[in-house]
Amino acid sequence: MNREEIIKTTKRFLSEEFEVDETLIENQKNLKDTLELDSLDYVDLVVVIEENFGFKTSGEDFKSISTFEDFYNFVERKLTAMA
Numbered sequence: 001m002n003r004e005e006i007i008k009t010t011k012r013f014l015s016e017e018f019e020v021d022e023t024l025i026e027n028q029k030n031l032k033d034t035l036e037l038d039s040l041d042y043v044d045l046v047v048v049i050e051e052n053f054g055f056k057t058s059g060e061d062f063k064s065i066s067t068f069e070d071f072y073n074f075v076e077r078k079l080t081a082m083a
Contacts, residue, residue, distance in 0.1 A: 001053075006075050009052055010068075017048050027069040034068075049075070055082055 001009070015022040018035045025034065037045070042059050049057050055078045065071050 001079055003072065003076060006072055006079070010072065010075065013048050013052050017044060025068055027072070028067055030066055031068055031071055032066070053079060055079070 011022045011025045014020065014025060014035060018037070018041065020035055031037070035041070039059075042062060045062075046057055046059065049055070053075060057078070061074065065074055
């Protein structure tokens with residue numbers, strides 16, 4: 001999966017899961033604020049990541065993720081490590 005596919009897939013499932021317009025999901029925007037995530041939402045996020053990308057993650061992984069760009073980089077690193 002290339003970066004463009006990661007971004008497209010991410011926007012689709014985040015907008016569906018967290019009921020946010022895809023146009024609000026921009027690279028430099030804050031992930032937590034844009035999606036209005038609380039601690040329980042991170043559990044949902046972990047589940048949809050596994051369903052859509054096929055790797056396990058935890059809430060700890062999100063400590064270093066603040067923007068959508070950070071999130072895309074994280075997914076790309078995990079998928080590369082799996083290859």
